[in-house]
Amino acid sequence: MHTPPLDILAIAAHRDDVEQTCGGTMLKMAQRGYRTGILDLTQGEMGTRGTAEDRAREAAEAAKILCVSWREALDIPDGRVENTWENRLKVVRVIREQRPRVVILPYWQGRHPDHYTASTLGYEACFLAGLAKLDGSAGVPPARLGQPPAAVSGRGLPAPPPGGDPSESRQDAGATPHRPYKIIYATLYYDIRPTFVVDITEQLEARFQSVMAYKSQFSDQEAGKDIFPAQAEIRARIEAMARYYGMLAGVTYAEPFLQKEVGLVDDVMAIPVKSI
Ligand SMILES: [Zn+2]
Secondary structure, eight states: OOOOOOSEEEEESSTTHHHHHHHHHHHHHHHTTOOEEEEESOOOTTOSSSOHHHHHHHHHHHHHHTTOSEEEEBOOOTTOOOOOHHHHHHHHHHHHHHOOSEEEEEOSOOSSHHHHHHHHHHHHHHHHHTOTTOOTTTTOOOOBOOOOOOOOOSTTOOOOOTTOOGGGSSTTGGGSOOOOSEEEEEOTTSOOOOSEEEEOTTTHHHHHHHHHTOHHHHSSOSTTTTTSOOHHHHHHHHHHHHHHHHHHHTSSSEEEEEOSSOOOOSOGGGOOSOOO
8 A cells, every 4th residue: 555645744842733833724735635744743741731642632633623644743752852863863754754745844943942942853854854875764763652643534635646656655765765845834833923824714713623622731621720721712812823924914814934945936916915
């Protein structure tokens, strides 16, 4: 069985980071027929609320809501995401297996060390994954816990092409170099002006539901109620942030991103977003 490559892979430190920063974009891309995936670097065992097992179930549920084709969590310790050679190789293996064209990383500054470290770790892994002479399997312990991927069938996804392309399959992927074409950074956790936003007006409600799928974290309860906002407050925050970024581009709701490269324009008549 050949698994086709992912079009888009979002990499983040914690389960629920993707939902909170770029879930609307992931859903929108899946709805456009792209194959999307999420790699969570940790399993959430340090969370104030719930266990890693709760998180795994909730992550699978959220993946369904976002129509994600593939999701896995690595075994990097929660709260201790370090940019080590071993951790980079774990991510390299996933990139070589899943062969994404676009990778979404967290922005490289932030409050939580796991978030900004995930950004550098992800970037360096993308680079290393393309090195022909790097043996991605060398010295890598079993990276994942063997949990079934949050396989999401149907739900707006296109059927994989019959047979797929053997050269793009997962079978020989661990060793086959692959470097993503594009890396973009989801900046929602950090106060910085994005270089572009994605209109998620149609996806906002589902994105909110994908965050709410983390019931152990976000349902109203006693444990940790001083650090976790109530549900109504979360909805208001998600909406306010999305409104703000939408306003920057003249749409209702949007998610912010940053690319390091300049934008390339072919037709100045077709540049979106009104100036005055
Ligand atoms: Zn996080």
